[in-house]
Amino acid sequence: MSVAIRNLNKRFFVDGNAIPVLNNINLEVRQGEFITIVGQSGCGKSTLLKMIAGLESITEGEILRNGKPVTAPGTDCGMVFQDHRLLPWLRVKRNVGFGLRCSKAEREHIAAQHLQLVGLSDFANAWPHQLSGGMAQRAAIARGLATNPALLLLDEPFGALDALTRIQLQREVLRIWHASGATMVLVTHDIDEAIFLGERVVVMSARPGEISEVIPIPPGVGADRGSLDFARYKDRILKYFFADEKSREEYNI
Numbered sequence: 001m002s003v004a005i006r007n008l009n010k011r012f013f014v015d016g017n018a019i020p021v022l023n024n025i026n027l028e029v030r031q032g033e034f035i036t037i038v039g040q041s042g043c044g045k046s047t048l049l050k051m052i053a054g055l056e057s058i059t060e061g062e063i064l065r066n067g068k069p070v071t072a073p074g075t076d077c078g079m080v081f082q083d084h085r086l087l088p089w090l091r092v093k094r095n096v097g098f099g100l101r102c103s104k105a106e107r108e109h110i111a112a113q114h115l116q117l118v119g120l121s122d123f124a125n126a127w128p129h130q131l132s133g134g135m136a137q138r139a140a141i142a143r144g145l146a147t148n149p150a151l152l153l154l155d156e157p158f159g160a161l162d163a164l165t166r167i168q169l170q171r172e173v174l175r176i177w178h179a180s181g182a183t184m185v186l187v188t189h190d191i192d193e194a195i196f197l198g199e200r201v202v203v204m205s206a207r208p209g210e211i212s213e214v215i216p217i218p219p220g221v222g223a224d225r226g227s228l229d230f231a232r233y234k235d236r237i238l239k240y241f242f243a244d245e246k247s248r249e250e251y252n253i
Helices: 045-053 092-097 104-117 132-143 164-181 191-197 228-250
Strands: 005-015 017-029 034-038 060-065 077-080 151-155 183-188 199-202 209-217
Touching: 005 045, 005 164, 017 045, 017 209, 034 045, 034 191, 045 060, 045 077, 045 151, 045 183, 077 132, 092 104, 092 132, 104 132, 104 164, 132 151, 132 164, 164 183, 164 191, 183 191, 199 228, 209 228
Parallel strands: 034 183, 034 199, 077 151, 151 183
Antiparallel strands: 005 017, 005 060, 199 209
16 A cells, blocks of 8 residues: 655644644655654654544645545554553453454454464463463564554554564564555554665654655664664764754754
């Protein structure tokens, strides 16, 4: 699925006052591409993801999925949040199949397929509280993929995990991306994660969020976190973060 974001603006209204969140966002995501969006907390990147999903209204501009305006959520677009949001009263396999409109037998078959995809077949009958944090996120990814979406949106899905589990799941997501063929857009504040996963990294400024630069990551660069090339791209992105911090200090924000 392709995504086109054109002249997008977003404002929240608090006590009658307009608070700008996103300003003049223009971005094209190609079908089958993996895009990462990086920026400081509060820059509007999660709001942007929710708008792509149809979970948040647009103030001005438009978002198109496969050329059609986004007006509401749809089964062609899945979403995974930082909090796995598994339903604690349902076993893992029923969580993965939750929301599928098909027969029970087909629902169980689809759930089993996607649990196998994320390496959780042995935990199909487990309760969510019996899973580790990383396993719960795997289950959430399986649920996000269960409807066979052409587009999967990931909103800082590894933010609450320890460093080792985070790296393991980053690798898992890349494998799933290659296996599924879905277009993926991941939001993060972790620059290493953005470079490792993204074919292109979208760098956003501090609120109101604007696109500072879209940086293509050459094949192979993201795979070696200890390489000089990886360090150069990280430094290139970090400069935007430092510039935002300097601006905040100058204006006493």
